């Protein structure tokens with residue numbers, strides 16, 4: 287990365303920190319909840335549910351990598367060409383409209399959930415050129431409001447100063463079972479293999495922040511997970 291780009295990135299990181307330290311508006315401070323963890327750990331259900339409960343903005347960063355992957359396939363951009371993918375991401379920022387996900391003027395909300403995207407999205411997401419653009423866009427989208435942000439590197443890279451950081455895990459059998467419930471048309475063995483391959487490819491981005499609260503969701507009901515995180519949020523809001 288060039289020195290200028292690095293300086294710009296540092297400046298944005300500093301901005302993220304400053305925004306979080308700004309005096310509370312309307313008596314309520316801005317609060318970021320980072321929810322990281324592997325596929326099938328319960329991230330999406332938990333992050334959406336928490337944003338609903340708290341009335342916070344919800345940002346699904348995985349959907350952004352998925353949308354870019356969809357566009358790369360449409361435009362025939364090589365999935366190993368980091369520079370071209372980075373340029374594509376910069377030229378076509380992902381837009382959220384309520385629950386809908388848009389890129390390049392297309393509503394891709396359903397298309398990005400298909401297994402054809404599942405299988406290659408981590409190849410797109412591993413390029414540093416792509417990650418740099420996504421990180422800046424994610425910070426931009428999270429600016430200003432209380433937010434629950436879901437991903438892999440939110441607590442470590444995108445918002446390392448998030449007030450609450452949670453890292454969800456679940457045992458592989460349970461994660462595969464959850465994926466199976468989402469994709470009943472696919473064989474259990476194929477799903478387990480996909481999950482394992484995706485974990486291997488996502489590993490570089492999947493380190494929990496040292497100050498993240500690790501929660502194993504294998505045997506927990508969604509409400510139990512939400513209660514735990516809500517307590518963390520309350521204690522942070524009071525601090």
Ligand code: DC
Pocket residue numbers: 325347348349351352407408411412436437438439440484488491
């Ligand atoms: O959470 P998900 O399955 O929708 O994420 C899709 C892919 O995007 C996943 O393979 C990892 C990648 N990803 C990432 O590298 N960093 C993020 N912050 C979010 C997702």
